[in-house]
Structures are given as C-alpha cells and as structure tokens.
Amino acid sequence: MSDIIASSSASATTTPRYVVDECRGVLHVYSDGSIVRSSRPSFDVPVRDDGSVLWKDVVFDAINNLQLRLYKPAVVASSPSSTSGSKFPIFYYIHGGGFCIGSRAWPNCQNYCLRLASELRAVVVSPDYRLAPESKLPDAIEDGFMAVKWLQAQAVSEEPDTWLTDVADFGRVFISGDSAGGNIAHNLAVRLGAGSPELAPVQVRGYVLLAPFFGGTIRTKSEAEGPKEAFLNWELIDRFWRLSLPIGDTTDHPLVNPFGPSSCNLETVDFDPILVVVGGSDLLKDRAEDYARRLKLWGKKITYIEFEGKQHGFFTIDPNTEAANVLMQIIKQFVAENSI
Structure with a gap:
C-alpha cells in the first residue's frame, strides 16, 4: 500500500x-x-469479524470528507414497529492517536467497536476527525460535535437511514473516547451540558473517558517519573501536543487542560454522568485522577476506575486480557444504570 x-x-x-x-x-x-x-495502520492486527455484528460507513461531513462507521448486532430483537424501549442504545467510540494519527478503519479500532456492539448490545458510532498537523485543534473537537449533530439529523429526518433508525434508541446515547477521543468526549460534555438540549430529540445519558488525553504546562508526577519505555512515553506525548496545538499555544490551552488559567470553570457546568478509566502505569494517570477528584468534589456524577499496573490503551492493545474483560463489564453496567 x-x-x-x-x-x-x-x-x-x-x-x-x-x-x-x-x-x-x-x-x-x-x-x-x-x-x-x-496508509498502513500502526496496529496491524487481524480484524475479528465473525458476522455477529453488521457494519457500514457513512459520510457525516461531506465538506471535509469525514466518515463514521456504524455497527449493530446482526440479530435484532426489535422490528421497525417496535417501541423505543426495545431498541439498542447508541454508543459513540471516538478513537485515540494524540490528535495526529488513528482512524475508524484501523483494525484495532474496528475490533474494539465490534466487541462493544456485541457485548453492550448497542449501535456503535465510530467517527473519524481531522488530524494534526494538517488540521490543528480545535478542528478535531468541532468534528466530534458534527458527528453527534449528524445523529440528530437522522433522528428528525423525513428520509432517515433505516439501517440505523429501525434499531437505535435516540433517547439513550453515550459518548466515549479513547485518549485523544476521551479529550473530545470531555469537551463535548462541557459544550452540550446535562441532557444535551441542543441535540433534541437525541439525549446523551453519559460519557466514558478512557485514559483521556489531557495536558498542562506543569508536569504531573506520573508524567515526570513515568518509564521512558512506556507505550505512551513523555517524548511522544510532547510531540503529539507540539503537532496538534495551534502555533504559539501551550498545553494550558482550554481544550487541553480542563483546569488551565484560561479554561472555563467546570464547577458551574451541569454534567451528565461521567465514567473515567485509566491504567495505573499510564503517564496520564495523575491528570485523569485529578480530573475525576475535582469534579466529584464539585458534586458531579463521576466514577473513577484505575487498573493497577496497566499501560495506556491496554483495553485495545490487549483486548482479551482479564482487565479488558472487566472494563467491558464496567462499561456495560454504566450504560445500563444510566439508561433508566
């Protein structure tokens, strides 16, 4: 290729x-x-598609030629005439890659989405977004927003894509993201607010931040003391930010550091429930933990889960480990508890 x-x-x-x-x-x-x-992915692994999940690609932003990949369980209990209560929740999975690399079509991303659709019994939406350095922040954040606005357009369309609308419950939407995707999910949570009123009739019920890619000009202990051989080491973190930030900006940029000097006051933001997950050996651990701790002190509905000894992205790099299986059950429980 x-x-x-x-x-x-x-x-x-x-x-x-x-x-x-x-x-x-x-x-x-x-x-x-x-x-x-x-055109070759950095994670060249076989795609584990056994046919139990159907999928297809859809253009959601023709101007920027951006696509998303839709997944749904092949065996559908509901019919087009069934009530929304028997339909599947919608679960966004926004890929990682430091805002610089990655794609919905990379096999590691596809494998995780296939598993999410199967185990959560959900419609999974996996959008691409513009990458740096060709497209610097905030472009990726805006593309994430456009991806959920596309869902709203489907919900109100007189000629919707029935492949989606026949089985999807627009009142039970969850937005998750991995690393840079977790950053995008956080910024969407801030922008949309609790209940996501500007997306009506689409309603977001919660957010899942998987090792969210946050930064700041002052290094945390885990960043400063983390192993140089870590899967996501400091040199790579620094490079990702240097390539993705607007020229002249620092990692205290409001989209990068949730608690930076120019960031909005998150204490005043009304959030939907948020699940934050991180590996104990991830250099980003301290930022994820501090994020969850502060929001919880402000009375937000935050659940923080740390997997001892695990590296950044452990759930997609080694998707069949015990930790990855436990995480899948945690996500499943989060979706169930916030679907009522």
Missing part, C-alpha cells in the same frame, strides 16, 4: 530533506514542510 503525501514543497532543493517528527511509523513530517502519511 502506498504512502499518502498530504503536502509537499513544489520546488527542488539541493539540501536533502530529513524527518523532523515521526509518530508510530505512520506519520512523517519533513524538514521541507511536507507531510507523509502511510
């Missing part, structure tokens, strides 16, 4: 170009300003 050159210098030069930044072997930024993206 060939590489994709996103942008390049048109003029010839006698000075050989060299790699300035590289991310997981799939993104290379060169000294001449060119950006090369490989």
Whole structure:
C-alpha cells in the first residue's frame, strides 16, 4: 500500500530533506514542510469479524470528507414497529492517536467497536476527525460535535437511514473516547451540558473517558517519573501536543487542560454522568485522577476506575486480557444504570 503525501514543497532543493517528527511509523513530517502519511495502520492486527455484528460507513461531513462507521448486532430483537424501549442504545467510540494519527478503519479500532456492539448490545458510532498537523485543534473537537449533530439529523429526518433508525434508541446515547477521543468526549460534555438540549430529540445519558488525553504546562508526577519505555512515553506525548496545538499555544490551552488559567470553570457546568478509566502505569494517570477528584468534589456524577499496573490503551492493545474483560463489564453496567 502506498504512502499518502498530504503536502509537499513544489520546488527542488539541493539540501536533502530529513524527518523532523515521526509518530508510530505512520506519520512523517519533513524538514521541507511536507507531510507523509502511510496508509498502513500502526496496529496491524487481524480484524475479528465473525458476522455477529453488521457494519457500514457513512459520510457525516461531506465538506471535509469525514466518515463514521456504524455497527449493530446482526440479530435484532426489535422490528421497525417496535417501541423505543426495545431498541439498542447508541454508543459513540471516538478513537485515540494524540490528535495526529488513528482512524475508524484501523483494525484495532474496528475490533474494539465490534466487541462493544456485541457485548453492550448497542449501535456503535465510530467517527473519524481531522488530524494534526494538517488540521490543528480545535478542528478535531468541532468534528466530534458534527458527528453527534449528524445523529440528530437522522433522528428528525423525513428520509432517515433505516439501517440505523429501525434499531437505535435516540433517547439513550453515550459518548466515549479513547485518549485523544476521551479529550473530545470531555469537551463535548462541557459544550452540550446535562441532557444535551441542543441535540433534541437525541439525549446523551453519559460519557466514558478512557485514559483521556489531557495536558498542562506543569508536569504531573506520573508524567515526570513515568518509564521512558512506556507505550505512551513523555517524548511522544510532547510531540503529539507540539503537532496538534495551534502555533504559539501551550498545553494550558482550554481544550487541553480542563483546569488551565484560561479554561472555563467546570464547577458551574451541569454534567451528565461521567465514567473515567485509566491504567495505573499510564503517564496520564495523575491528570485523569485529578480530573475525576475535582469534579466529584464539585458534586458531579463521576466514577473513577484505575487498573493497577496497566499501560495506556491496554483495553485495545490487549483486548482479551482479564482487565479488558472487566472494563467491558464496567462499561456495560454504566450504560445500563444510566439508561433508566
């Protein structure tokens, strides 16, 4: 499969170009300003599709050529005439990748969504978003918002996609995100507020933040003392932020640091229930824990779960481990408790 050159210098030069930044072997930024993206995923694993879950791709933003992937259990208990109570909840899964890499079509993402649809008995929506450095923040956040506005359009359309609407309960929507996707989910929670009134008749019931990718100019203990060989080490964290932040901004940017000097006061925000999950050996652990602790002190409905000894993204990197299985049951319980 060939590489994709996103942008390049048109003029010839006698000075050989060299790699300035590289991310997981799939993104290379060169000294001449060119950006090369490989069409090969950094997680080249087999897709475990046994046919028990159906899926398809849909364009949700034609202007930016953005797609989302829909999943639903193949065996549907409800019929088009059945009540909403017998339909499936809708569960968004927004992929990670430091705002720089990743895709709904990467096999690790697809495998996790197949499992979510099967085990949660849910319609899973997995949207793409524009990536940095070609598209810097806040573009990814806006794309996440457009992905949920697409769902609202389906809910009110006179000609909806019945593949979705025949089985989906628009009154039971959950928004989850992994790493950078967890950051997007948090910012959607702030923007939409409890009950998500601007999405009516769509109603968000809760958010699942899986190792949310937050930052700040002052390093936390887990960031400063975390192992250099960690799956998400400090060098890579720093690189992701450098590539994704607007020029001149720091990691105290309001979309990056929930408690930064220019961030909104989260104490005054009325949130839907939030589940925060992190690995105990993840360099982002302290930020996730502090986020959950502060919101809980302010009376928000926050559940914090830490998996001792686990690295960043353990649930998709090793999806068949005991910890990943336990997490799936925790998510399932969260969805059930907030669907009533």
